[in-house]
Amino acid sequence: MSTETKPDIDIDRSVGDFRYEMDYAFDAGVGLTEATIDYISDVKGDPDWVRAFRKEGYRKFLEKPMPTHWATKDLESIVFENIRYYLSQGQIPKRTWDEVPDDIKRTFERLGIPEQERKFLSGVEAQFDSEAAYSNIKAAVGEQGVIFVGSSEGLKEHPEIFKKWFGKVIPSGDNKFSALNSAVFSGGSFIYVPPGVKVKHPLQAYFRINAQNFGQFERTLIIVDEGAELTYMEGCTAPKFETATLHSAVVELVAMKGAKIQYITVQNWSSNVFNLVTKRGIAHEDAEVKWIDCNIGSRLTMKYPGVVMKGKGARGEVVSIALAGDGQHQDTGAKMIHAADNTTSNIISKSISLGTGRSTYRGMVHVPKHLKGCKNNTECDALLINTNSRTDTYPAISVRGQGNAVQHEASVSQISSEQIFYMQQRGLSEAAAMSLAVNGFVNDLVQQFPMEYSVELKRLIDLEMEGSVG
Amino acid sequence: MSAHSSSSLSIRDLHASIGDKPILKGLTLDIPKGEVHAIMGKNGAGKSTLAKIMAGHPDYTVTSGDVLLDGESILGLEPDVRARLGLFLAFQYPMEIPGVTIANFIRAALQARLPEGEELEATDYYAKLYAKMDALSVPRNFTSRSVNEGFSGGEKKRCEILQMAMLEPSYAVLDETDSGLDIDALKIVSAGVNALRGPNIGMLVITHYQRLLDYIVPDKVHVMSEGRIIHSGDKDLALKLEAQGYDWVEKEFGESGTKAA
Ligand SMILES: Nc1ncnc2c1ncn2[C@@H]1O[C@H](COP(=O)(O)OP(=O)(O)OP(=O)(O)O)[C@@H](O)[C@H]1O
Ligand SMILES: [Mg+2]
Numbered sequence: 001m002s003t004e005t006k007p008d009i010d011i012d013r014s015v016g017d018f019r020y021e022m023d024y025a026f027d028a029g030v031g032l033t034e035a036t037i038d039y040i041s042d043v044k045g046d047p048d049w050v051r052a053f054r055k056e057g058y059r060k061f062l063e064k065p066m067p068t069h070w071a072t073k074d075l076e077s078i079v080f081e082n083i084r085y086y087l088s089q090g091q092i093p094k095r096t097w098d099e100v101p102d103d104i105k106r107t108f109e110r111l112g113i114p115e116q117e118r119k120f121l122s123g124v125e126a127q128f129d130s131e132a133a134y135s136n137i138k139a140a141v142g143e144q145g146v147i148f149v150g151s152s153e154g155l156k157e158h159p160e161i162f163k164k165w166f167g168k169v170i171p172s173g174d175n176k177f178s179a180l181n182s183a184v185f186s187g188g189s190f191i192y193v194p195p196g197v198k199v200k201h202p203l204q205a206y207f208r209i210n211a212q213n214f215g216q217f218e219r220t221l222i223i224v225d226e227g228a229e230l231t232y233m234e235g236c237t238a239p240k241f242e243t244a245t246l247h248s249a250v251v252e253l254v255a256m257k258g259a260k261i262q263y264i265t266v267q268n269w270s271s272n273v274f275n276l277v278t279k280r281g282i283a284h285e286d287a288e289v290k291w292i293d294c295n296i297g298s299r300l301t302m303k304y305p306g307v308v309m310k311g312k313g314a315r316g317e318v319v320s321i322a323l324a325g326d327g328q329h330q331d332t333g334a335k336m337i338h339a340a341d342n343t344t345s346n347i348i349s350k351s352i353s354l355g356t357g358r359s360t361y362r363g364m365v366h367v368p369k370h371l372k373g374c375k376n377n378t379e380c381d382a383l384l385i386n387t388n389s390r391t392d393t394y395p396a397i398s399v400r401g402q403g404n405a406v407q408h409e410a411s412v413s414q415i416s417s418e419q420i421f422y423m424q425q426r427g428l429s430e431a432a433a434m435s436l437a438v439n440g441f442v443n444d445l446v447q448q449f450p451m452e453y454s455v456e457l458k459r460l461i462d463l464e465m466e467g468s469v470g
Numbered sequence: 471m472s473a474h475s476s477s478s479l480s481i482r483d484l485h486a487s488i489g490d491k492p493i494l495k496g497l498t499l500d501i502p503k504g505e506v507h508a509i510m511g512k513n514g515a516g517k518s519t520l521a522k523i524m525a526g527h528p529d530y531t532v533t534s535g536d537v538l539l540d541g542e543s544i545l546g547l548e549p550d551v552r553a554r555l556g557l558f559l560a561f562q563y564p565m566e567i568p569g570v571t572i573a574n575f576i577r578a579a580l581q582a583r584l585p586e587g588e589e590l591e592a593t594d595y596y597a598k599l600y601a602k603m604d605a606l607s608v609p610r611n612f613t614s615r616s617v618n619e620g621f622s623g624g625e626k627k628r629c630e631i632l633q634m635a636m637l638e639p640s641y642a643v644l645d646e647t648d649s650g651l652d653i654d655a656l657k658i659v660s661a662g663v664n665a666l667r668g669p670n671i672g673m674l675v676i677t678h679y680q681r682l683l684d685y686i687v688p689d690k691v692h693v694m695s696e697g698r699i700i701h702s703g704d705k706d707l708a709l710k711l712e713a714q715g716y717d718w719v720e721k722e723f724g725e726s727g728t729k730a731a
Contacts (some may be wrong), residue, residue, distance in 0.1 A: 053676050065583075103544075128506075216679065225550065300506035308710075314507060378529050416565075418565055419565045419566075419567060421522075421525075421527055421528070421549060421565075422561065422565040422567070423563065423567065423575075424526075424548065424550040424553065424650075425525050425526075425549050425552050425553050425558075425561075426550075426575070426576075426578075426633065426637065427553040427582040427583055427637070428550055428577045428578055428579060428582050429548075429555045429582070430548070430550070432582060436567070436570055436574075436575070436578055437567060437570065439569070439570070440567055440568055440569025440570035440616065441568065441569055443569035443570070444567070444569065464499040
């Protein structure tokens, strides 16, 4: 007699869940004080202005309250004294994989990064805990004047561009976690694309947390000059630990007149990671900033990518997919600040909650009274898999003035047992049927991704669904 | 009664209920491979319920009796396992699956039948899919439409038969596949079904209309009433039912009739 073996929930088959033992040459120890910051500044050889910027960030971090009142009490579970703020084996990223130490290299090989780089990327930066282990750009792209380096190298080698924008899109005191990042940041990318250069293939960064009780605080600054175009992709993973891990990045984008930036994230954090990230872009005249953001995994994600439309005719877009698995909370959304006439913003958010997972959409659209010809479109759709799954929507839309248009649609749907039965009748297991329906729900958004990432996303959804049915 | 052949879909004294409401009350039916049987019966007689119970719908409880596929009971099996064993149900009301294209759906269903690690060959798959679509006059651009979403009633039914043609089941239950079809579509779908007829498939066709049976000529016709098969005959029985309705069969063979006998 043929019987079906149900998928075993305890077996985590996700690609990211593995870990090799490491010796760290540089370790700031546990907890955060001024001395921790000095240690980081010393190790990194920061210029004085950066050290001062860090200390300022630290002060603001201490001042700012935890946003538990509007977000979630779970933030109180982060014990800042127990976190390790800086861990690295060396501070200089290598230009070839051969030079990368073996114990780090095997991690990225297992994640398939060198292979992806060969196949379809213009350049890659691979960060392991606090520092990039590898950073390289294809020669042809470099010859066009494109700069793609780690943030430490960026601030030292290109201060004239770096200083002009660093901390300007997102001031260190924007929120408690941007302040924390400002105090202890390490790693992340610095990118500059000269006027008119259209980078053909994406640049990619991969962020890997390897250590337990660790905080990863990368800082990315991307400036795309007039009429230039760039697609940047980031991926992230961490192995599963018993204790909480913190990921708190700050990403600033600047699109000069007529420039286009597309920033794609596919994160797959393990379920112990607090992922508290601040992302914002400035779009100057006729420029376009588009965030494509896929949040899978983590214990709590709080992330609201934003676009400040500063110049006439600027466009901002956020396309986001969030999957809240059992016990997880995805608190995500978008911020659209219209600051010039004829600016257009578009927000499309789809969330999936399964088991006791909870997804929250939090939006902010601001069009002040004196502007005209501004448009916003907001769509948020939630899919609930189980009866105890949860979704909330908080769209804060303040649109004033004549001749500005706003459109908002929201929906909540469920996969019915009749749909599952129908699919099972065609031979699909319950888990496969669920996966297919969930993939169908996000299909129109996934179409916008580069092929390799849509395949990756599908695989991640399948893994999540497989673990949740049974 | 003849001995049950092991090459058959065989329903034995099946009793089933939803909640505590009994719907099937001792239904017995044997559909040998190579034959086409039809079930007719009034609204609410339990025809769709029978189809769904065979397919393993979780809402219904089988209280006694059995369903055997080629001699093996399938009652303890998940719906997808039954499907992969060769049982296909063309639904009376096919479900919509938003965002999942017909092409991906059928592909996933075929993939589910392959051993782990084996991949469906894409070019062969599309060649076959297009051929079957052409035969059923399903426009080729339907491959990229979401399953049943926004389909007309007739399109949904045609798409059910397309799936059946692609999955090549050994037993198929067609629940009112003819309702909602215009005359031309009825001919196309019937031709599609007839093309699948043969020694390797047994079919059970549920219908209200004798007209379908002009196109898909059944080997046997059964009348279902109040959860049982109360009378069986050849294709002429359908003609008689069409002309005279169900009252006479129910009087003669139904619950009250049986009791009186
Ligand atoms: N989920 C359910 N809950 C309650 N009653 C149900 C349920 N499903 C079926 N029934 C009842 O069972 C009986 C048989 O229904 P079924 O759909 O099998 O009839 P049918 O013979 O297919 O009718 P039709 O010719 O109208 O399609 C009906 O009285 C129906 O109301
Ligand atoms: Mg019915």
